[in-house]
Every structure is written in structure tokens, then in C-alpha cells.
Amino acid sequence: MAQISTPLATSYTSRTGSGAVQAAAHPAAKHDPEAAASSAPSHIRAVPAGTEARGFVLYVGIDEEKAENDGTELGSIVSQIKALVAQLAPSSETYAAVALAPRGSGGRDVDVVRLALQDPAALAKHRQTPDPADRAHDGVVIDLSRKRVLLDNDSANLTYKEFELLQYLVLREGRTIERAELITALWSASDEDIPNERTIDVHVRRLRSKLGSYEDIVRTVRGVGYRFDRHADVSVRQTSTPSPDLF
Template sequence: MSIAHLAPRPTALSTADAASAAVASAAPSAPARIRAVPEGTEARGFVLYVGIDEDKAGADGTDLGRIVEALKALAAEIAPSSETYAAVALAPRGAGGRDVDVVRLALQDPAALAKQRQAPDEQDRARDGVVVDLSRKRVLLDNNPANLTYKEFELLQYLVLREGRTIERAELITSLWSAGDDEVPNERTIDVHVRRLRSKLGDYEDIVRTVRGVGYRFDRHADVSVRHTSTPSPDLF
């Protein structure tokens, strides 16, 4: 008996399934429709707002020009027929607010402009500011508690108690971590801890300011209040 006789013959069902699979694989898939595009219109491109200032870019080991060129190169690689145009958003030095919101306003994003035109009393109700409560070891953002870890609060507290002074990364490490800790960061990874803290501060992330080439500083704005303890903090000498 030959080996060919041992192979099972395809049934009618398996042949039909194979044919259906071949047709399905050959049929081009329909492009996904962007739901935000109304009927009768077509998408001609998109805008990506990137919020980052030169200090933060420098802390990440780059600069705005390199970020722009990398994004343009990525677009050309994915879609060679795409056209790109980059515009830099300018704001007064030291202006508060999230970087990406400043960019959207500076570049006239309709949604950001509509939010800015919100009635003043509605804005007051929506934004109650930041409360750094040192006595109760908590931070309130617009009356909502921020979910900071113990070490993140310690990091913020250290900067708050030294308001107006730029703290070097090495000082933060030696003051807030000990050799017995599970993880002791180096001067590079301290930036990761600061980024995590900033992300939890949300719209108020800029109260922790990067001083390029030096370290970090607490920047108090009009909507930031600090509640001190009745006794001196143990980390002030």
C-alpha cells in the first residue's frame, strides 16, 4: 500500500471551507471610518498637539527640534505620501497650566477656545486649585484627593518646604532615600519619579518645575495653597 493511499481525502465541507477562506483572505478589508467625520465630508489629515517645554525636553535628553524631526520622519515612514507642517506654540515664561493646554490655546484649537470662553463663575466652580496639606499628608486637586504614594508625597513636600530654591537631583536622593530602601534611584531615574508625581498632579503638574541642568523647584501660583504643620517638619534642619 502506498503512502498516498493513507492520506485522507478532502471532504466537500473541507473543500468549501478552504475556498471560503481563500476568498476572505483575498478580499480587501474596508478602511476603518473615523466616527468624528460627519456625513458628506472627508478627513484630510489631523493635528497632534504635543505639550513639552525646552526644560522638560532637556531633562529627557532631547530638544523640541529633535522631537519634531522624529515625528515628521515617522509620518514619512508610515505614509510616504503624507505632508507635514510643524508650528511651535509660544507662551510667556512662567505661565501656569498644562503644557498641552497652552499649546492648544496658542494654536487656536476650537475645543480649547470654547472651554476658555466658559463663564467665569463656572470656571471658579470647576477649579478650586491645589492644596498641599502637610499636616495631614495629602494633596487636594480641585477638592479631590490626589492618589500619591508615600514617596511621591515626600518628594513634593521636600520641594514645597524649600520653596524658591532649586533642589539638585543628588540632594533629593540622599535626603529621601536610604541604603535600606528596596529601590534607590540614581540621578537619571529620579526624573521618572518626578514624572509620576507630575502625572498625578494633572492640570497642576507645573507646580513642580524642571530647572534645566540643575534639578527641580516648587513653583507656587495663585491657585496653590500650603497648609503647614503646627510643629516644624522633621526634614527641615
Template structure:
């Protein structure tokens, strides 16, 4: 087992599993090598060739448990699928670690921990940005009906904020789509969503949450749930809300 450290304190990674027993892939003859789908491959320097790929999976143990699985099982199933599709392939898995309660999107933590070049470039400070600038996180202000992302107001519609508030006030509970529809829409509304179109409303809300979209989590086959991270703050009204229980 090897441990890799990043220059940033946000995350580290350790090798979770490797499969040295898998036979090495044999290079096909030049005249029989299948053509690669160039439309889906980024330009690479001349004289190089593709030797594999990386799939970043962002999920912590708590979310995996909510999906009735665990990280070890996910890794094992992915490795088994790859072996079934391409028996000559080799696989190598690593798990990203971050300080407990660090917050942020799981997949971004994984990419930083495993030193993905694009993620590292995005993480570096721009020349004109203060070197000590820190992210301010999410503030869900229920008293003023507003959402702040890194201290900047998010332009949510009234219905989008209602949707977010409904989930926030029921933190830790998975809300079914039918409940969201019956609770947030009534017969006087011009457009009442069904179980399929409610996903569109959630998608629009998530797009406005930007880097913090994973605070609204999909529970497959059930509905949606609010996940509070360490960088999320909820400001309640001064008097109990009739929507709070």
C-alpha cells in the first residue's frame, strides 16, 4: 500500500487495490489495430498513443450506505465489469481521502487527491485573486428567502427556493417526488409537474447551486434529500416555521 500526498492540504489518496495478476495487454499488429473513435478523444501530442483511461467516482461511505452498498463493493463490481468487457485489460484502484467534514463535491475532492491536471489547474489561484481567499460556502437564509454561494446571491426563482427550503427543513429524510408535487404545487398553478418533470425542476435548481449541487442528492428510485456539508449554513426564521417539524 502506498500513500500519495498533495501539495494542497485538501486531500490525500491511498492505493485501495491493484491487480498485478491480470495479464498484460498484447499490442495488436499495426494492420489489424482497430481505429479509435477520434471524435471522442482529445488531441494528444504527435508520437503518443492512448494506453488507458481514468474514471473518477465521487461518493463517500455515508452516501454509499444510503445506496445500500459500500466503496469496496463498488470498486469490485467496476473491476469485474472491465474484466468482462476487456479480459486483456489491467486495473488499478485508489481511494481519495479528505479531512472529515471538509465539504465540497466528492468528485472534485477525488480529482484533486489523485492529481488530475485539469482539477489542479482550476484549484490554483489566479494571478489577480487574493492568495488567502477562502470559499465562503453556502448560506441558505430561510428568513430572507435567499441563497448565498461564496457570499454571492444565487438567482433562484420563488418555486426553486421553495423546493430547496422543503428539502432543507426535512434534513436527513428522503422526500418522494409525489410529496414534492402535492406540497409545492396546487390546482391554481399554471403548470403542475408530474413525477418525471419534477426532475427537471430539481436539475434547474442544481445548476444554480454550481459547485455545491450535491447538497441536493438523488436517492435512486425514491426521491431527493438535502445533504448538509461542513460548508453549508442554514439560517432559520426567528419564529417557528409551520413548515418545520
């Protein structure tokens, strides 16, 4: 399940993404504004006044098993879509993400992807239905859907990066993650405050301090890195809105 996008401040949508591609690629549209207007699908919403289109989002719903049955894999699909975009518009920038969900969680793949990648329309529809699991719970509640951590029903008030760090470990439960992998996965080359393998320990220490008496859910594997260990008093919620992870 993959998303290809460029950064968007605001967005507008098309009911059928292929129509937008066809309009952009139509030969007459490059030279004749009237032809471009007439060839554009009527169902594409006009860009609001005072704004400009900066890119688009394409949601692709397909799990690993379906991709394998089709004789391909998610990585190959992503690579080919990115290559096509680069061919059509060499000046374009692309970004890809994969939406992760627990096995057997059900639902249409494309809906799962839209929720995971925070599509506003999908989130609005989802919020109309109360979550029966949203109730008092002693211990630790790591809610990947809503990006929050509760400690005995009180918010842990993690920073964005602290939550990302915990989420990365939770999604790889039981596996020891090296410091170098955490840095590569959670910080981009353009970040100004990229830690080194020594200072990543500071980030982990701050995370643990906010976990209070439950700090031992993030284990140190001496000389290697860190691991998330689930305890009986730890609940991880990821049933309705799975969390995206970098591809």
C-alpha cells in the first residue's frame, strides 16, 4: 500500500486520478488553452482563488499478498510509478510512504491507506463513529492511530520526534534496532539537528523520562541499540487507523 506525493499546503481532489493525468498529458493542452479547458474532465474541482496547485496525492490500495499474486511487489510498483512521474515531468519531486496495518485487520486496502496517511475526508468520516476502545485503561496505552501515549489515563505529552521514536520501536516489537537505523529512519538529510549514535541516547533518555514508571518498555541492548518489549500492562492500538511508516 503506497502513496506518492509532493508536499501540499492545501489540496483539491479528483474523483478519478487517471483523468487528471490524461488532461496534463494531452498534446493540445500544451499550446491551446481552449483545447485544454475542453479536454479537462468536468469532475475535477477548480483550485480555490488565491491558491495554486503544488502537486497531487495518489492512494494505491494493495497488500503484499495481492501484489505477489499479480507477479510483482510493492517496492517495484512504487519504483515504476516514481519513474513514470520523472519521465512525464523531470522537474517533479516525489515522496513515497507505505501504510502499515495489523494482519487481519480487515477493511478495503485503499480506505486503510487513506486513514493511515491522514486523508482529511477519510478522517472526517472515521471520526463520526465513536471508537469503543476509547475508554479508561490503566497502564500504558500507545495509540498509533491518534499519535498519543496514555500513562494510567494521563497523557505522556511526548514531542513529535519522541513519539516517532517510540512508534518505530513498537512497529518492530521484539527486534533490537541499532542506533544508526533509528537515525536514518527518523531524521532526513535536510534536518538541522541530526543526532549521532551517541546523542541518540539523549533522545531515548528523554522518551523514557516521560514514560515514568513504565520506562522499561524501551529496553537497552548493550552495545547494539534499543528494543520495545510489550508487558501485560501495555496496550497498543492500531486497529482502525494504522500508522504510516517510511518506505
